[in-house]
Amino acid sequence: MPKSLESKIDIRSPYAIQKFTSEQYMKLYHDLYNLPTVSLRFFNVYGPLQNPYSDYSGVLSILKRSFINKTEFKIFGDGHQTRDFIYIDDLIRGILIVLYNEETTGKIYNLGTGTSMSLNEMYLIFKNKFGYDIPLNYVSPRRGDVKHSVADIKRIKELGFKPYRSRIENLHKYILFDEDNK
DSSP, rough: OBBTTTSSSOOHHHHHHHHHHHHHHHHHHHHHHHHOOOOEEEOOOOTTTTTTTSSTTOOOHHHHHHHTOOOOOEESSSSSEEEEEEHHHHHHHHHHHHOOGGGTOEEEEESOOSEEEEEEHHHHHHHHHTTTTOOOOEEEOOTTTSBBBBBBBHHHTTTTTOOOHHHHHHHHHHOOOTTOOO
8 A cells, every 4th residue: 555645653763763853844844934845755776886795785776786687686575575765766757747836845755656666576576687597685674674565646647747758768767777887
């Protein structure tokens, strides 16, 4: 089920509390001081040059590194968990649409694709594009991890936003990006 802007906030981590608190500050400053604020909820962003070694790396950069190095890929859970993966080009386009529209002031926008894919499905796309298999290691899910996540992008679509390329085209572009020959 898509995460709408009205969905109950399920705070499972200090990171989630920080994001929610920041959003509330933005709303408060808009309401009290009429500051032109807007809050953007980024879903799972990926793209070239994403650091696969950071504690906050996206799972796709870690998966890509595992394929490049032909090393084991660890999946927390059964791999059926889903995420709304948005390519960096689409995210930037969404940010610009919101920032250059005066009607967005004081509002919250989800920035995702409105579709989701499981980690197992992602693995198969990478496997097909790389042309070989790597070992998978399914381990216990991490505490606080959400099983399914997909953005409700109805509000931002009303401003004209839509992903520029298909999910598969973006994934292929990402996989084929050669980080040594930027």
